[in-house]
Amino acid sequence: MDSTPVNWEALDALVIDFAKSENLIEDSCSFVSSTSSPPSSPSSSSSPSLSSSSYYSRLIIRQIRRSLETGDVDASIDLLRVHAPFILDDHRLLFRLQKQKFIELLRRGTVEARDSAIDCLRTALAPCALDAYPEAYEEFKHVLLAFIYDKDDQTSPVANEWSERRRFDIAGLMSTVLRAHLHAYDPVFSMTLRYLISIHKGFCFRQGISSPISDLTERLLLEERDPPATPQESLYEAPPFDEVDIQALAHAVELTRQGAIDSLRFSKGDLFQAFQNELCRMKLDVSMLDELVREYCIYRGIVDSGLASPSGFQTLSKPLKVDQQLHGYWSSRDCSVEVDCSASKVSDGDSSITTPYMDGSPEKSTDMTSMQGIDVELRYACEPTSTNEDCSTSGSHQHENIRVQQRSRINTYAAGERSKRKRWRGRNDDVGYTPSVSSDESSKQELSTTTLVSSSCISQGQQGLEGHSVQDINNREDKYEFVLGMKALASKGMATEVVEEVNAMDASFFVQNPILLFQLKQVEFLKLVGSGDYSSALRVACSHLGPLAANDPALLKPLKETLLALLQPNEHALDKGLPLQALATSLQVAIGKRLGIEEPLLMKIIRATLHTHNEWFRLQMCKDRFESLLQIDSLKQVSPPVFSANATSKSNADRCSNGSSQVTISSTRMSEDGSSPTQVSSRDVICDENAILKVMEFLALPRADAIHLLAEYNGNAETVIQQIFA
Structure with a gap:
């Protein structure tokens, strides 16, 4: 499972969309400003949307849910009257609400509340019972027994009516109905994770194998689901749906055949809407999901870790005192960084900071004012020593100036990358709704978060100074910035700089990771070929690619394929060669492990669940009908690297289907x-x-x-x- 290839850039896009949709990160283009006015009716969002535009509706649904879970039925009815009055027009749902309100009034135990409960019976509950549904009047007469049986009597005929479990049932039902009518579906990533984990659990159970991520999946995806929304049509009429759709839905979300038919009826035969309705009924631990996303975003450089230095660029432009590995690295670079930074003005295509952001959406440009500030700070820190000092210990002064220019470009580029990071704000919009949580549930949530946070070195650094010295936290931040810096350089094809920086940090790293070195040298070779410098390209092949292939016969074939670039000098060899983003991620994970930074738990979950998704549909000998909707196919679209001996192999799932589910x-x-x-x-x-x-x-x-x-x-x-x- 650990070797399953994943398109991490596609996952970045899904995670960023999730964070923006849930308003978890601060972003100037956030949709929050559009939430000043609620949708006037369900027709205002008549078409299903998987984007962040449904944030306001989801927030209202969460508020209604929490008010019902705490027994405040009047507050939920008031919210429904304002934001979703059509719910109150459905007497089936209104009867359920009024019956729960009657129980909650009796639960208070006061004379005033008892009088209010009798008034509720006369004015609201009894009229609804007459035409809600056939069994409603019998339920109405049954609930009257709550007048004479105590709420603590577990043997009474109305013990179920008194149970607080009813609160959660009706809250879940209202959430299901509102979500479907308002098309307020959860972000794609949330549904994708539910789907992949449910398949993973089912596959491991049926195959009798143990899951390496069971401790995470059991806490993240809860067994309990919200109640389904039943259609008004008779259950006894023949279903007007294709049996293929019925079975596809039933197997995808583990429903009975009748359950799948009811779900299709409720969605008026729309298979994909029914699928989304059923996925959103599955319950996720939201606090744990948020922490997983936050950890991943920090690791990938999407959001700021919160521990970076205020200047935002000094981490890579000053010698830092970290552990022995990084201390030696920064010490060796000290002189060359502070000799002469006048070359920071030199433009270079590889160090341009007007690059697409990692979520796949192009950035128009970087703030020129901030970039000028970076350039000024670099020159200010370096100019006093540039005219009179020469820290070079070997080679010519000209060679040292080239290294200074390279370091300046790297620092500028790294500072530009850091300026793109967003700030994590968390889930802070549910103000005024603090549902009561039992002590057992509270302790479970605290234990869940503590266990999750302690599993990652990066997340540990976010929890404050308790138990750690300031120096320890700075050390983690230094390592983290170095890893992200190398990832950013590799993603831009700056292979020469990456090799030099990593070797300066740890001379034995590439000895232990020869394939990574081979890939980086491939990038360097292809860039030289693309620029027309064939002699330098052959020098790289002779000095590095050849010896590496000699030590590993599996690299001989990719070496030959790489050399074929010499036959196509007019084409963009690098663009057609290595997938730089995948190489950058591999480099990030390897360097991170070397420095003691564990990869985020979300990466482990995605790897394992994609593996079981492949295996499950290979056994089923068909293609997943819903993988495009959830963008699972994009997570699997990994460009085969040149160094892989199986670059031309196809996935098993593709071999089992011609693309049609029929x-x-x-x-x-x-x-x-x-x-x-x-x-x-x-x-x-x-x-x-x-x-x-x-x-x-x-x-x-x-x-x-x-x-x-x-x-x-x-x-x-x-x-x-x-x-x-x-």
Whole structure:
């Protein structure tokens, strides 16, 4: 599972969209300003949206949910009357609300509350019971027993009515209905995580294997779900839906067949809307998810860690006192950094800071004022020693000036990257709604957060100074900035600078990671070829690529493919060569581990769940119908690196489907002995989806077994069933 390739840039985009959608980070383009006026009616968001535009509606839903969970039914009704009056027009839901209000009034135990409960019966509950639904009047008469049975009597006929569990049931039901009507679905990443974890759990259970992330998935995705929203139509009429859609929904979100039919009825036959409704019924530990996202954003340099120096650029422009590894690195760079920074004015394409932001959305430009400030600070810190001192201990003064220019460009580039980071603000918008949490639940949440935070070196650094010295925290920040700096340089193709910086930090790093060195030297080679400097390119190949390939035969083939770039001098060799973003992430993880910075838990979860997603649909011999909606396919779109011997291999899932969910291609080979039903040569059999479902239903077989049987009988379901029962 650890070796599963992931498109981390696609995950960055999903995570950033989640953080912006939930207003967790401060961003000038935030949609929060658009929340000053609520939607006037459900028609104002008539089309399903997976974007952050539904933030206001989700916030209202959370407030209604919390008021119901705390027993404040009047507050929830007031909010519904203002923001979703159509809910109160549905007497089925209104009856449920009024019945809960009656119980909550009796729960107070005062004479005034009892009189209010009787008034609620006369004016609200009884009228609703007449036409809410057929069983409503019987439920109305039953709940009257709450007048004579105490709430603490667990043996009473109305013990269930008194149970506080009813609060959470009706709160969940209201959330389900409101979410569907307002199209206020959770961000894509939240639904994607639910889906991947649910498949991961199911796969591990059915295959009898232990999950390496079970401690995380069990706490993150809760077993409990919100109640489903039932349609008003009769449950006894024939479902007007394709059986393929029914089974796809039932298997995707673990519903019964009748549950899938009800869900499709509620969504008026829209399979993807029904799928979203069911996914959002699954409950996530929101506080844990936020912490996972925050940890990942810090690790990837999306948000600021909160420990950086105020100047924002000094981390890479001053010698820092860290542990022995980084201390030696910074000490060796001290002189060259402070000799002459006049070259910081020199422009270089590789160090340009007007680069696309890592979430995939292009930035128009970087604030020129801030960049001028960086340039001034660099020159101010360096000019006093530039005219009279020369710290070079070897080589010519000209060579030292080149190194100074390189360091200046790196510092400027790193400062520009840091200026793009956002500030984490957290979930601070639910002001005024603080639901009561039992002591057991509170301690569980505290334990969950503590366990999660303690698992990451980066997250530990965010918890304050308690238990750590200031120097320790600075050390972690220095390492963190160095790792992010190397990732940023590698993503821009500045391979020469990366190798030099890492070697200065730890001369043995590339000895232990030769493939990373090979990839970086490939980048350097391809850049030189692209610029027309063939002699320097061949020098890199002879000095580095050749010896590395000699030590590892698996690198010989990619070496040959890399050298082919010499035959295409007019093409952009680097663009067609290594995927720089994937290389940058691999470098980040490797250097981070070397410096004691663990990768975030979210990366481990995504790797493991994508692996089981691949394996599950390989066993099912079909393509996931919902992976495009949840952008799972983009997470799997990883460009094969040149150094990989399996660069041309295709995923197993693609081999099992022609892209349509209606047919499945089985590559089962038929033997040509006398036991075969027909004498045919080996060939692929195209199995109709309806035939597969028919065999699965009649014979109670798993999907893969049904496909194998159909392949033996030319895809004819009737023949398969006749042969089995003959």
